[in-house]
Amino acid sequence: DVKVTQSSRYLVKRTGEKVFLECVQDMDHENMFWYRQDPGLGLRLIYFSYDVKMKEKGDIPEGYSVSREKKERFSLILESASTNQTSMYLCASQDYTEAFFGQGTRLTVV
Amino acid sequence: QKEVEQNSGPLSVPEGAIASLNCTYSDRGSQSFFWYRQYSGKSPELIMSIYSNGDKEDGRFTAQLNKASQYVSLLIRDSQPSDSATYLCAFPGGKLIFGQGTELSVKP
Numbered sequence: 432d433v434k435v436t437q438s439s440r441y442l443v444k445r446t447g448e449k450v451f452l453e454c455v456q457d458m459d460h461e462n463m464f465w466y467r468q469d470p471g472l473g474l475r476l477i478y479f480s481y482d483v484k485m486k487e488k489g490d491i492p493e494g495y496s497v498s499r500e501k502k503e504r505f506s507l508i509l510e511s512a513s514t515n516q517t518s519m520y521l522c523a524s525q526d527y528t529e530a531f532f533g534q535g536t537r538l539t540v541v
Numbered sequence: 542q543k544e545v546e547q548n549s550g551p552l553s554v555p556e557g558a559i560a561s562l563n564c565t566y567s568d569r570g571s572q573s574f575f576w577y578r579q580y581s582g583k584s585p586e587l588i589m590s591i592y593s594n595g596d597k598e599d600g601r602f603t604a605q606l607n608k609a610s611q612y613v614s615l616l617i618r619d620s621q622p623s624d625s626a627t628y629l630c631a632f633p634g635g636k637l638i639f640g641q642g643t644e645l646s647v648k649p
Contacts, residue, residue: 532586
């Protein structure tokens with residue numbers, strides 16, 4: 432059974448904090464993605480990675496960075512959290528036929 | 542122009558009717574397309590994939606792809622209240638881009 436696991440389901444952080452969102456997949460997929468989802472805006476791609484230590488900017492990378500030191504783990508980093516980064520964050524892992532999603536992390540920045 | 546655009550919702554249909562969801566895309570080189578369903582508070586899940594022109598049927602779901610018109614659609618026949626969800630089209634053009642989603646509501 433395929434599994435993409437995000438480290439937290441709900442998270443509340445203060446403005447200016449450094450925030451780490453972790454995503455782990457057990458399918459040996461090369462491609463991994465981070466999205467944020469906001470009402471009316473759909474899934475917007477923040478960053479993606481094709482391989483270990485490789486990363487590519489998506490459509491809205493500002494204010495975020497990523498790390499992929501191991502194939503199974505893709506981390507999203509908010510360097511200095513701001514209230515406009517309050518959102519649902521979804522991690523996905525992809526093979527050639529399908530993308531599998533984690534359960535999502537609802538982040539609130541206060 | 543956005544890379545993937547979906548018809549705006551919400552879409553409301555009565556139980557038993559056909560629901561039609563549409564998506565246009567800008568990349569002529571796109572070879573495959575996915576339809577995902579997302580229930581409220583849940584993550585998206587794949588329901589259909591289509592790789593060639595024409596129709597692909599799976600139970601009550603039919604995906605239609607027209608590469609010349611850069612158009613992909615999803616038809617849901619005999620719609621059920623359990624089909625009420627947001628439907629997202631996507632194409633794995635390297636970046637795995639999603640449309641903004643169409644919310645479908647099926648009324649009993």
